[in-house]
Amino acid sequence: MVKNDFFRNLNHLLRELPKKERDEILADFEEHFTIGSNEGKTEEEIIQELGDPKDIANAELADYYATNPARQGGATSATRSLLLAMVLIFFNLVVVAGPAFGIFFGFIGLWVGAICLVISPLLSLLSYFQSGFDAFLFTFFVSLACCGVGLLLSIALSYIGKFLWHACVGYVRFNMDLITGRKRS
Amino acid sequence: MNVQFKKGVLELCVLVLIDGRDQYGYELAQNISKKIEVAEGTLYPLLRRLTKEGYLSTYLGESTEGPPRKYYSITAEGEQYMNALIDEWKQFSEAVDQFIKEGAGHGEK
Structure with missing residues (x-):
């Protein structure tokens, strides 16, 4: 770690403080570094000592x-939390639940489609028994192409899935924060 | 040395050292770490707190090399507080010494 890392690190850890406080703290360390290096110490040594x-x-x-x-003011916060929780439940049921379910089942449907495409070469074997080798060859190559599309779709879906999961977790957390009145930065 | 233990005593050391002579942060850190193993960085929060509580005051002093330095000096309030801490420390360390003496005596018998 060098001086810049130390300052970036410290600044980040102090992000909850008002800028004025943070600047004062950082200025003290800036002075410490200046004097230390005047005395012939390396940045690493100074950081080590700090x-x-x-x-x-x-x-x-x-x-x-x-x-x-x-x-401040913890007295009204319980009633406030309760009211907020009720409003949020109502809002989530009426506005959020419908689209969320829609997206969820749409997502499941796409996954089923992707899986079908991926295993389609296996299904193409059926046409071998039904309509002979030439027809089989044609369906087989078509199904190979489908398989490729299916694989690409699965990759895309796994990314979309991750995104949806994060969005979900984020939304739940946002709700919790609203109710408990906690602030994140 | 135990961290919790050190925390309380460091405050006393800082006050005593600054009472002896006005010092800037770096100097103070060096003087303390010469004798007590301490993460020098944690002295700065301590200095800031003592300043906010009115036990220390700061002023900028010129230096022969580099920019002016922030010196700390003790206030009248700080001296009072320091003297109270010294009394507490004396009582405390005498008691601990006593315990150690008695304990060690028993061990030998």
């Missing part, structure tokens, strides 16, 4: 939240 940025950030955050409580 220790883990996480420990520094934790101490700063603890001090900050000790003097600036994160949230």
